[in-house]
Amino acid sequence: GQQVQQSPASLVLQEGENAELQCNFSTSLNSMQWFYQRPGGSLVSLFYNPSGTKHSGRLTSTTVIKERRSSLHISSSQTTDSGTYLCALGFYGSSGNKLIFGIGTLLSVKP
Amino acid sequence: GALVYQYPRRTICKSGTSMRMECQAVGFQATSVAWYRQSPQKTFELIALSTVNSAIKYEQNFTQEKFPISHPNLSFSSMTVLNAYLEDRGLYLCGARDGLGASQNTLYFGAGTRLSVL
Numbered sequence: 092g093q094q095v096q097q098s099p100a101s102l103v104l105q106e107g108e109n110a111e112l113q114c115n116f117s118t119s120l121n122s123m124q125w126f127y128q129r130p131g132g133s134l135v136s137l138f139y140n141p142s143g144t145k146h147s148g149r150l151t152s153t154t155v156i157k158e159r160r161s162s163l164h165i166s167s168s169q170t171t172d173s174g175t176y177l178c179a180l181g182f183y184g185s186s187g188n189k190l191i192f193g194i195g196t197l198l199s200v201k202p
Numbered sequence: 203g204a205l206v207y208q209y210p211r212r213t214i215c216k217s218g219t220s221m222r223m224e225c226q227a228v229g230f231q232a233t234s235v236a237w238y239r240q241s242p243q244k245t246f247e248l249i250a251l252s253t254v255n256s257a258i259k260y261e262q263n264f265t266q267e268k269f270p271i272s273h274p275n276l277s278f279s280s281m282t283v284l285n286a287y288l289e290d291r292g293l294y295l296c297g298a299r300d301g302l303g304a305s306q307n308t309l310y311f312g313a314g315t316r317l318s319v320l
Contacts, residue, residue, distance in 0.1 A: 133313035
């Protein structure tokens with residue numbers, strides 16, 4: 092089955108509302124990363140968060156390994172936050188980094 | 203800073219032909235490079251993991267015969283899609299790791315090569 096599951100699949104907000112995106116994983120991991128995918132397809136790394144809580148501006152990421160979940164919180168959403176948010180499990184070894192991506196959450200923020 | 207350039211950004215090829223895409227690391231040494239594909243309506247799938255001076259490891263459903271990869275030095279990798287068909291269309295990303303730097307667990311991604319097949 093899928094190792095990484097994201098929810099919701101899509102989310103529509105009014106500007107100013109908060110968003111909570113979830114990522115659940117079914118296997119042990121070395122780390123968790125959150126990415127924002129621009130409309131053109133390129134990825135922007137938001138957080139490298141193997142455990143605990145990290146903040147960056149209006150974004151907060153919390154990973155709880157023993158519960159096999161990670162969340163991305165967006166406060167006071169803006170229209171420019173619209174796009175796809177992906178979480179990815181990281182497996183690291185001598186042969187290199189390997190990421191297993193979730194299907195993503197498509198966020199749409201209306202003005 | 204660490205940057206990864208991919209080219210071409212977009213390409214169109216006829217069904218049954220091949221196309222090559224390239225990945226250039228700038229500002230760091232790309233000891234390993236991962237190639238991913240995002241097919242329409244799907245998430246990113248790992249195609250293969252390439253480490254300089256080591257064998258390239260392909261994931262299930264992807265083969266060297268279909269996606270040959272070259273990783274000749276610490277700044278460059280290329281991948282070819284041979285005999286491309288409709289199911290090969292999508293966005294191809296390379297992610298490079300700086301195995302010699304402070305952030306060894308960070309993958310730096312390029313902007314991707316978007317492949318369309320006619």
